[in-house]
Amino acid sequence: MGCNSCACENCHNKMCSKRVPIFSSFNQEEITRVSSLIVRREYKKGELIILEGAGIESLVIINSGRVKAYRNTSEGREHILYIFSEGDFFGEKNLLQNKAATYNAEALEDTGICTIHRKAFQELMREYPELSFKVMEELCNRLVRLEKTIESMGTRNVELRVNSVLVEFAEKYGRAEPRGLVIELPMSREGIANYIGLTRETVSRKMSLLQEEHIIEMVGNKKVIILDMNRLKENV
Amino acid sequence: MGCNSCACENCHNKMCSKRVPIFSSFNQEEITRVSSLIVRREYKKGELIILEGAGIESLVIINSGRVKAYRNTSEGREHILYIFSEGDFFGEKNLLQNKAATYNAEALEDTGICTIHRKAFQELMREYPELSFKVMEELCNRLVRLEKTIESMGTRNVELRVNSVLVEFAEKYGRAEPRGLVIELPMSREGIANYIGLTRETVSRKMSLLQEEHIIEMVGNKKVIILDMNRLKENV
């Protein structure tokens, strides 16, 4: 667990507060205060952080690693809603209302999180309106993303959906390299399929087609290089 | 346009401030202050309130009537994202960030709205943290709704989607009557179809099936009576 509320420079660096966007407007003193409210935890790859339906009492901020938020659908599949990474937070629905978690959260890799109790975070937001604003901004960004997703899922054109998800990943995880944008995929073919409401076979086929057309190149199962972003975006 | 910033009781009643959830924690004095910041407008049925891509400078709160928020998809169809009604607000994405409107908003019936300039609203949120909280709550509710929608759209089972949308409308617009929950549909078959990513024919067929099974009854084109909510919800 490491140190929980120590404010020394050494520990700070391990703490979320410094690198988390929602605290970006805070000065050193405020950061120290925030740090004292934080409880840190580590999760191993594959560990469940939150179970759908559970009541959580804290806002969870990701310090390092990646987390997938998903639901088990009535059809028995696992529908991924978000991939959270460093600096993202979740549990926002429990922050103000007393809602149970609407999804499961599972560490995709070894992950460090910081939790702040809802009451403490509410207190902070009361004192620092900028913090509220940052949270709202992020909520709006999520709305924008979900609205886009819904639009592309309403689409009959399946290629479009596959392209969209690749563009989305590229924007979020892409690393520019000489050959093109390199994406470290946050999920398996099956994960992608469930993310956009298709079967893994269809995703596979569509991606193979994109490769044949030299729009993308697949490197192993977890990496994709986008060779021609323009053509990929053409119908998104 | 009526009176814009008058604070007399008479005008108050026409103003949003009193009946809008986000201002529900405000006392009389605060309401008066809010009222003075509001600019009221009326729109006729079918009028466009906001055009996708336009920069809006104000938060829009619906005082009376209904508004559909939609986008034109790349396939040339109209995808409805939200149906807003009395007390709902939109333009939240322009409130803090300088984002252009992500959707069109059109009055579904004669509609009265109140607008508050973003700067003024920000000021209010700074002063009254409760207001921020109310806005956040609503944003969270929208996230919940969109997450649900995405899950149901990821579903291969189409009946499920039709049932879901009927349950959603029932919860939002349902009026209990002896025969069952009566829903005044906010959109045409085509609208519903686009809302859940199907064709109007398929929606028609699925609804006819539901009627054959005595789960719903259709009255004309704009009204549906839910006769057996349990069976409708069975697989949602």
Place this chain on the structure above:
DNA sequence: CGTTATATTGAGATAGATCAACCTGGGTGG
């Protein structure tokens, strides 16, 4: 280097899209 999980590819079944014809309800004018 072998074993297991994951991804690809192929062939066939099927649900929903598409195209087309027909019906209905609610509004209008004679």
Place this chain on the structure above:
DNA sequence: CCACCCAGGTTGATCTATCTCAATATAACG
């Protein structure tokens, strides 16, 4: 007050893209 009109809705027949099931290939990892 009735007949007519027309947008929107329903129903039917086909077509096609994706799902499903199955076999095979490839990657990941100890």
